[in-house]
Amino acid sequence: MVDYNLWTISLSLLLPWLLYFLINKILSWRSLPPGPWGLPVVGYLPWLDPEHAYLSFTNLARTFGPIYSIQMGRLPTIVITDPKLIRQAFNMDALTGRADLYLTHGIFKGYGLICSEGPRWREQRKFAATCLKNQGMAKSHPKREKLEALILKGVKDTMMRITDTESSATSGVEFSPFLTHSIGNVMNVIIFGREFAYDDPTWKLLTHLAEEGVKLIGVRWFLGCRVIPKFRDPMDFIVGGLERTHEIYRQITREHKGDEEDVVGCFLREQRSRDAQSGHSFCDDQLNFLAADLFGAGLDTTLATLRWFFTMVAVHPDVQEKIHTELLTVLGPNKPCLDDSQRLPYLEAAVSESQRLRTVVPTGIPHGVNSDCVLGPHRLKKGTMVVPLLWAVHMDPEIWPEPDKYRPERFLDEVGNYRKVDALMPFQIGKRVCLGEELARMIIFLYASTILQKFKIELPDDEVPEGKDPLEGVCGITLLPKYGRLIFKSREN
Numbered sequence: 001m002v003d004y005n006l007w008t009i010s011l012s013l014l015l016p017w018l019l020y021f022l023i024n025k026i027l028s029w030r031s032l033p034p035g036p037w038g039l040p041v042v043g044y045l046p047w048l049d050p051e052h053a054y055l056s057f058t059n060l061a062r063t064f065g066p067i068y069s070i071q072m073g074r075l076p077t078i079v080i081t082d083p084k085l086i087r088q089a090f091n092m093d094a095l096t097g098r099a100d101l102y103l104t105h106g107i108f109k110g111y112g113l114i115c116s117e118g119p120r121w122r123e124q125r126k127f128a129a130t131c132l133k134n135q136g137m138a139k140s141h142p143k144r145e146k147l148e149a150l151i152l153k154g155v156k157d158t159m160m161r162i163t164d165t166e167s168s169a170t171s172g173v174e175f176s177p178f179l180t181h182s183i184g185n186v187m188n189v190i191i192f193g194r195e196f197a198y199d200d201p202t203w204k205l206l207t208h209l210a211e212e213g214v215k216l217i218g219v220r221w222f223l224g225c226r227v228i229p230k231f232r233d234p235m236d237f238i239v240g241g242l243e244r245t246h247e248i249y250r251q252i253t254r255e256h257k258g259d260e261e262d263v264v265g266c267f268l269r270e271q272r273s274r275d276a277q278s279g280h281s282f283c284d285d286q287l288n289f290l291a292a293d294l295f296g297a298g299l300d301t302t303l304a305t306l307r308w309f310f311t312m313v314a315v316h317p318d319v320q321e322k323i324h325t326e327l328l329t330v331l332g333p334n335k336p337c338l339d340d341s342q343r344l345p346y347l348e349a350a351v352s353e354s355q356r357l358r359t360v361v362p363t364g365i366p367h368g369v370n371s372d373c374v375l376g377p378h379r380l381k382k383g384t385m386v387v388p389l390l391w392a393v394h395m396d397p398e399i400w401p402e403p404d405k406y407r408p409e410r411f412l413d414e415v416g417n418y419r420k421v422d423a424l425m426p427f428q429i430g431k432r433v434c435l436g437e438e439l440a441r442m443i444i445f446l447y448a449s450t451i452l453q454k455f456k457i458e459l460p461d462d463e464v465p466e467g468k469d470p471l472e473g474v475c476g477i478t479l480l481p482k483y484g485r486l487i488f489k490s491r492e493n
């Protein structure tokens with residue numbers, strides 16, 4: 001009898017709570033965009049292609065529309081494929097957070113720029129933007145010419161290595177290591193105030209750790225990779241690689257006096273000037289994570305963009321000839337410089353079109369909702385992850401008819417001037433838009449124009465197996481060309 005009463009009391013207390021919980025859940029589901037069902041704990045993850053998650057997401061948009069909900073492990077997620085909606089969402093303060101992933105919050109501990117949020121992100125973003133601008137990364141800045149000269153030195157280094165490789169004009173050359181070294185050194189001078197020699201063992205180690213780390217980050221990170229043995233090795237590699245990278249950075253930092261113009265020098269000065277203040281974000285760990293972010297985000301993406309561009313013009317000789325004719329007509333025998341970019345609209349259009357056709361960050365970098373907010377008719381809860389699906393934006397047939405075709409004319413108006421299309425957003429958009437966009441544009445223009453002025457590029461006959469797409473990609477965080485060997489024939493002979 002006593003037991004029966006206890007049950008009745010417990011149930012009468014529990015039922016209203018259960019009802020309240022269910023109604024709340026149903027209401028919050030109803031205010032969310034539609035989306036596929038998933039399983040408890042893992043959500044929709046088992047159905048995503050781990051190698052090409054951006055394609056699985058794009059397929060779902062065909063069923064559920066330009067904004068849909070999906071459960072990624074324990075993280076409620078919204079995927080957006082409409083460029084206007086992405087712009088609106090990513091301009092909201094409430095969406096400037098990063099999703100709570102083990103990678104961003106557990107391993108990177110919210111340090112650096114890419115993984116930080118709130119006041120630390122604001123303070124560090126302002127600092128890094130000013131520091132890069134003071135090194136010439138801005139239009140009409142007095143140091144722009146110095147930065148231009150640094151990039152051109154890198155272009156010269158790459159061209160020299162191509163020419164010095166005997167096979168480059170006949171059977172072809174894997175030129176990605178040349179680009180990695182020369183663009184890497186542009187980043188090294190900006191961040192650390194120094195360059196590394198091509199065969200320097202420290203440089204080899206740094207690039208190996210960065211390249212492998214980027215490849216290992218993907219959808220698997222949403223599964224509880226701390227507990228699944230299969231995923232432990234890649235995670236251990238990333239954690240160990242980060243520690244070794246930071247140790248090298250600490251050594252470089254110790255060699256700094258603090259009056260240098262590079263990022264490390266600026267950071268050390270800022271740190272000293274703030275020492276008396278409490279609660280600032282300029283601690284030693286932050287410096288290491290910031291340097292790694294700038295190096296990683298800057299090198300990998302710019303390299304991928306250039307590799308895709310050169311592969312695309314090799315596969316489309318008609319486009320390459322038009323670019324070369326434009327270079328001849330506008331520049332004659334003169335070498336390209338940054339001021340020429342406006343006078344070379346076809347080249348600019350060809351670069352934009354390659355950034356569209358092979359989006360180097362296909363799923364974008366997801367954001368996190370940092371306070372409950374409203375996006376159109378939808379209520380987004382704090383903690384939701386928001387994916388701007390750049391691949392789907394760039395392959396939308398409503399915006400780009402026959403999206404699989406490489407057609408630079410999409411970016412030209414009727415008189416042949418470059419036409420900006422808002423839906424092209426390789427650097428993402430909004431309050432956290434890529435911090436290095438201007439630097440990336442400078443590098444891409446100078447490499448693309450100078451190399452195509454000197455060389456005719458072709459794809460070796462035996463590089464791509466029969467029936468395979470020469471523009472096939474391999475995806476980690478970034479999408480890289482699968483086939484890397486190219487023939488460079490000098491046009492000066």
Ligand code: HEM
Nearest residue numbers: 113114297298301302305365427428432433434435436440
């Ligand atoms: C073609 C080359 C590049 C592409 C396609 C690219 C793309 C992106 C994308 C998609 C994001 C995410 C933005 C967001 O979360 O809303 C991003 C962020 C970032 N990029 Fe780039 N990027 C490129 C070059 C660079 C360069 C050269 C640098 C170095 C200065 C750089 C530094 C950063 C940093 C620090 C962030 C994080 C910004 C933040 O979270 O506030 N990127 N980039």
